[in-house]
Amino acid sequence: MEQINALLKEILTIDLINITISGVRGDEPASKIKIRPVLMKKELYFQATSYIDTKVIHSNDKAEAMAKKIAGWMEGSYKQMQITTGTEEISVLVSKKGKVTVKRRKKAVSVSPFEMVASHNREKRYILKEGQPVDFLVDLGVMTREGQVVHSRYDKFRQINRFLEFIEDILPALDKGRTVHIIDFGCGKSYLTFAMYYYLKVLNGYDIQVTGLDLKKDVIEHCNQLARRYGYDSLRFLHGDIASYEGQDQVDMVVTLHACDTATDYALFKAVLWNARVILSVPCCQHELNQQMECGALTAVFQYGILKERMAALVTDGLRAELLTCAGYKTQVLEFIDMEHTPKNILIRGVREKGEKPFALSDKYLSCRGLLHVSPTLERLLTGAFGQKTPDGKEESHSETKD
Known part of the structure; x- marks a missing residue:
């Protein structure tokens, strides 16, 4: 040797x-x-x-x-x-x-x-650190009892920490002097719901009440058992549908992660009605506009189904973000995690701006919508609640001429 x-x-x-x-x-x-x-x-x-x-x-x-x-x-x-x-x-x-x-x-x-x-030597600064065991990450199979991240779950560990970074950015928008009410629509297995609760309540000392909502009864029961085991008294999970949920009058933050297709629109609509201070949304399965989009100038692109589908997803989320801006939110579209780990890599983050701002459809929203001849669910919900006003205060007309 x-x-x-x-x-x-x-x-x-x-x-x-x-x-x-x-x-x-x-x-x-x-x-x-x-x-x-x-x-x-x-x-x-x-x-x-x-x-x-x-x-x-x-x-x-x-x-x-x-x-x-x-x-x-x-x-x-x-x-x-x-x-x-x-x-x-x-x-x-x-x-x-x-x-x-x-x-x-x-x-x-x-x-x-x-x-x-x-x-x-450029080590990543994680909010939840490897080597420090966290009970829910152990039970959910992300960490070992010694705090080591399970190799096959490292992408999930990164995703959770990235999500917490988005929350870290909006902490100034949450009032630490009172109970902060948070709704998580489509919480699923609740990796991120537990992480959010742990970060805000345990690590930062916020007085919070978190409600997770999902359609899978067995998942809801399991998550409630975990919450009780950890002593997370201000975290509950309910079985229910996003569109019909009426269990809350005041909500400070709305989270919607991978709610499919128009379920995201109903969650965003609820958030605006509640006048929520913060919105965090990771949409998926944006099918609605793919069926509607028509534009003669883009026929060369739209003739390929996969390209039209991808463009429809981007247009859907872009119009959602602009509608939140029209509703009085400072809106950003951010990368959630790397594309190589999951295709669901867009996060829409909205923080309500100070002062009253009447809802009105912006010129750039109307221009894009008119070009592609689409009618998004979120627009219909918002205009149904607040009226169809254009930037000049007039009632918006739906007469269209197709290319």
Whole structure:
């Protein structure tokens, strides 16, 4: 193993990008181990990440200690090591008889060591931190009892934290001096509902009352059991439909996550009627406008079903956001999580602006709607409640001439 020891002494420097050790021999529990450099208090360490079933375990060592660990792994437990540095790709193979083969290939373009360390050391700041167990994340299968994130659920862990970042941004809009009422329409398995409750109540000390609403009775019963188990007294789950829900007079925040098609529109409409301070909506299955859209100038695009479907989804959410602006909200359309993890990556966030603003359809809304000859459900609901006013205060006309 002298060849491996010499190689490790050479490559365990600031120029290392990563090492992947694989090809398990015998009873070694980790299927693979990855090593990368990190800066801790301005000192160079090497972090080993071991993948054991669904667990991910980290350890940090200086170069000499890490070299001993790697040499031990390659001597008896693994047969392959792939090394990437700023200038080289190196492959190491160990045969059953212990013969070591090293192959080295120079890179066409070198990577700056300083860029590499900055990239590796740019750790993501999560609101719910790995290594700190959270009861509902354990029961929902996202974390182990030791607080380690289950490898197959890491995307869900990222999604939950991203959602909490959106809430963190709107905290100034929530009154900490009284009970804040929150409705979550279409809460489903309630990963995000529990996370929202934990973040606002436990971590930030808000006096809140959260109601989750869904059509699946078995899911509702299970979530209520979990809420009781955790002592979340201000969190309840009810069986019911978004459109017909009448159980609340005052609501401060409305959350609608993946409510299908026009169910999102009914939830947004309820939020506006309640004069909710905050709206967070992740729509999905936007089918309605796909059936309505017509525009001669876009026939070359609309003739392809998949393109028309995608465009309909974007138009639907764009018009929803503009309608919330027309109703007095400061509205943003934000990326929820990366497209590679789920196609449902649009979040509409509305925060009610101060002062009274009468509802009126904007010129840009009317222009887009007229171009595509669509009649969105949310518009019909809002104009039915507040009247069909245009920016000049006149009653809006529905006469249209198609392209």
